[in-house]
Amino acid sequence: MSEEIYGIVASFKDTPSLYHAAEKVRDAGFNHWDTYSSFPIHGMPEAQGQKRSKVPIFTFAGGVTGLTLGTTMVWYMNAFDYPLIVGGYPFFSPVFPFPIMYELTILLAAFGTLGGMFIMNLLPQHYNPLFNCAKFLEVSDDRLMIAIEAKDGQFDPVATKQFLESIGGFDIEEVTA
Amino acid sequence: MSSDTTDCSIDSAKQALLDKVAPATLKDQNLVTNNREFSWVTNKICKIVESNTPNWWWVCMAVALVTASFTLMGLIWLVSTGVGVWGLANPINWGWAIVNFVFWIGIGHAGTLISAILCLLKQGWRTSINRAAEAMTIFAVVCAGIFPLFHVGRVWFAWWLFPLPNANLIWPQFRSPLEWDVFAVSTYGTVSVLFWYMGMIPDLGILRDRAVQRLTAGIYEETSKLRESIARGTDVFRKYFYGVLAMGWRNAGNHWRNYEMAYLLLAGLSTPLVLSVHTIVSFDFAVAVLPGWHTTIFPPFFVAGAIFSGFGMVLTLMLPLRALYGLHDLITQRHIDNMCKICLGTGSIVGYAYIMEFFIAWYGANPYESFAFINRAFGQYSWAYYIMFSCNVFTPQLFWFKKVRQNAALVWIMSILINVGMWFERFVITVTSLANDFLPSSWGYYSPTIVDIFTFAGTFGLFSTLFLMFLRFLPLMPIGEIKFIMPQADPHGHSDDDGKESE
Numbered sequence: 001m002s003e004e005i006y007g008i009v010a011s012f013k014d015t016p017s018l019y020h021a022a023e024k025v026r027d028a029g030f031n032h033w034d035t036y037s038s039f040p041i042h043g044m045p046e047a048q049g050q051k052r053s054k055v056p057i058f059t060f061a062g063g064v065t066g067l068t069l070g071t072t073m074v075w076y077m078n079a080f081d082y083p084l085i086v087g088g089y090p091f092f093s094p095v096f097p098f099p100i101m102y103e104l105t106i107l108l109a110a111f112g113t114l115g116g117m118f119i120m121n122l123l124p125q126h127y128n129p130l131f132n133c134a135k136f137l138e139v140s141d142d143r144l145m146i147a148i149e150a151k152d153g154q155f156d157p158v159a160t161k162q163f164l165e166s167i168g169g170f171d172i173e174e175v176t177a
Numbered sequence: 178m179s180s181d182t183t184d185c186s187i188d189s190a191k192q193a194l195l196d197k198v199a200p201a202t203l204k205d206q207n208l209v210t211n212n213r214e215f216s217w218v219t220n221k222i223c224k225i226v227e228s229n230t231p232n233w234w235w236v237c238m239a240v241a242l243v244t245a246s247f248t249l250m251g252l253i254w255l256v257s258t259g260v261g262v263w264g265l266a267n268p269i270n271w272g273w274a275i276v277n278f279v280f281w282i283g284i285g286h287a288g289t290l291i292s293a294i295l296c297l298l299k300q301g302w303r304t305s306i307n308r309a310a311e312a313m314t315i316f317a318v319v320c321a322g323i324f325p326l327f328h329v330g331r332v333w334f335a336w337w338l339f340p341l342p343n344a345n346l347i348w349p350q351f352r353s354p355l356e357w358d359v360f361a362v363s364t365y366g367t368v369s370v371l372f373w374y375m376g377m378i379p380d381l382g383i384l385r386d387r388a389v390q391r392l393t394a395g396i397y398e399e400t401s402k403l404r405e406s407i408a409r410g411t412d413v414f415r416k417y418f419y420g421v422l423a424m425g426w427r428n429a430g431n432h433w434r435n436y437e438m439a440y441l442l443l444a445g446l447s448t449p450l451v452l453s454v455h456t457i458v459s460f461d462f463a464v465a466v467l468p469g470w471h472t473t474i475f476p477p478f479f480v481a482g483a484i485f486s487g488f489g490m491v492l493t494l495m496l497p498l499r500a501l502y503g504l505h506d507l508i509t510q511r512h513i514d515n516m517c518k519i520c521l522g523t524g525s526i527v528g529y530a531y532i533m534e535f536f537i538a539w540y541g542a543n544p545y546e547s548f549a550f551i552n553r554a555f556g557q558y559s560w561a562y563y564i565m566f567s568c569n570v571f572t573p574q575l576f577w578f579k580k581v582r583q584n585a586a587l588v589w590i591m592s593i594l595i596n597v598g599m600w601f602e603r604f605v606i607t608v609t610s611l612a613n614d615f616l617p618s619s620w621g622y623y624s625p626t627i628v629d630i631f632t633f634a635g636t637f638g639l640f641s642t643l644f645l646m647f648l649r650f651l652p653l654m655p656i657g658e659i660k661f662i663m664p665q666a667d668p669h670g671h672s673d674d675d676g677k678e679s680e
Contacts, residue, residue, distance in 0.1 A: 019668035022430070035430035038219070038383065039660035041668050045434045053438035059446075073340060077348035089352050099357035099457055103364040106450045110368045110443060114375055117439035118424070121432045125425035134393065139428050140386035142215035 006129035006177040007033075007149040008160050009136060010169025015041060018144040021167045022047040025146060028163065032152040036136070036145040055116040062112020063105045070104035071097065133175045147175070206511045208301050208662050213506055215660050222380075222654050223387055225502055227415075230649060233501065238645050244638025251632030252327055260330040262628045269611045269623040274328040276603040277633050279458055279479075281321035282362065283599060285369070286451055286480070287487020288314030292372060293447035296440070302515055304658040305507040309498070310491050311373040312651075316643040317490075318366040320636040325358070327632075354460040361457040368450055372443045379436070380652035381419045382426035388415035455479045462606065469549035469610035472537070478530040482599060485523035485569070488516055489595030494644065496589045498653070507654060510583060517576040517588060520595060524573030527602075531570065545615060553609045557622060561605050568598025 012018040015037075022035050026049040035041075035048060045053075074097035078084065083091045118124065130136045130147060139145055146169065148160055157174070164172055209218070255262055265272050288310040295303040326335050337343050338359045349356050391397075392412050399405040426432060459479035462470040492513075499508045538550040553562050572594045575581045582588060613620050647653075660666050 015666055015668050016670050036428045037430070037433075038215070038379070038428055039657040039666055040433040040437050041430070041666065043668055044430050047668070048430050050431065050434055053435045055435050055438040056442060059442045074351045077340060078351050082342075082346060082348055084347065084350060086350055086352050096352045099453070100351060100360050102453060103360040103450075106446050107364040107367060110371050110446050113439045113442045113446065114371050117375065117435050120435040123424045123426065123432075128425065128427055130427060131389075134390075137386045137390050140383040141219045
């Protein structure tokens, strides 16, 4: 196994053909594959058979943490650990710490969102075999690609190549791991 | 049944009439003009970073650095001597520092409006101005932060503002709006940076891939060996610099799916955030029981003013950039029209608020409140009030006219007038109420000192320095988002109108 194959890449001529090709790869039942384009494509997640992104879970967790932290922090500091008498105001109330609670909710929800995006995309990632492919780098400009990975159960070096060709792919190449 | 047939006959009669008059189908102007290709967009934006530094950049950078040194001098003077070097004296204990703080924070708000609120409203035209406007937000927050940080005098105690126990184990006092401000502004700065960075990840990946492609191809057509090795060395630097920042982004459909969701969520979080920040800034005033400050109109009035001044600043920055880099196909007349119209809308809200404040001062029948407003317009600071009123209320009204909006030079001058006016608005609000309060025996007149002037003037240099660095090192526009609004990105075939806008 000196030349282990990572997968097969194929290019497509425009956005509609990439979109329809993605639908066909999805219907053929592949699991380990993805489309590549330098811009988001409207409706592509459905065409790829992907479910709704799970990033909102992280956002919600961050927001709840922020709200709890803001509330308990103000209570602990101004009402429990060192109560200070200021202008006859109560030591704690849900009203005056509201800006703190509000801002910390947003702050931690934002961190949760960015962190969630990284976690769900498995980033940062310092290496991916696809970067060895010169044509793959052109995706950054205007190339549109589909890559089917060798670890997919249905993968077969010859049949998968023929399949990609049949759905309109060109510049079909094997990418070594 | 009979009614159906009548309808049909009317329809066919109408159809015949329509065919006869042949009404024009009105289309919005495309957001990327001249039918550009994807690769044109990639090249245009990446070349801004990749090409040799233009001469005007060095000139601007030199001027900006010299100006920025004024702030440094002002701050050294302040810290080594004490806050007495500012023009603050009883009864005016809030002077230029708070004015400058509110001014800069307000400018930042347009960036978040463009990146967050216009994203939620699916305004496709935001894409080409959004990155630069977000950069403007962050740099404006940096400039704003200097003033509250240094006005505490002994700046080495500024950490007392954060929720850490001080030497006597006393915590910050959360019943003060100034403490709310600390949280609002630091959250705003942080979330703006997160949003800005996340939006840039795909574009940083593009710059990384382009550097790798050039290095692999090895074609450097430079005039000498030295220039060639410099170009090669720069690309090696780019490969690692953008490579690290791009975090291994590889444009996968799965990446985009999570990215789009995260982008939408950050836009949804930034929208209430930006509205809350200037609301809390206005609480600094509105919570005090001083005539002219103690009004419930302040939060919406401040937010409208902030967006007004911020769009003024976006126009001030983007119009010269458009001319210098030839970005006319990306920042079209439609973009300028839309920005002018937002200035017109928010400027009118500001003008309405000025008039409404007067009405309420009269209608509220509080003699101190009426005095505060009559004093603003006719008292010792009336000169500042007239600058404010003419710049903020009359200037934007010219944007009703198409001829004005199409004259880039005129729009640029007006955008500067808007910023002058908005600075004076904060000056009028802060100083007039403090200078002439309840007791005439304690009235005073505020004048800034040379240190005040130096510190403020220098922040424009600091802002320009940061913005010029951004131009050279980071992608000016979100390449992926611009491609997304082009007709070629439609998965269901080309259509001439940009249907994305109304989705």
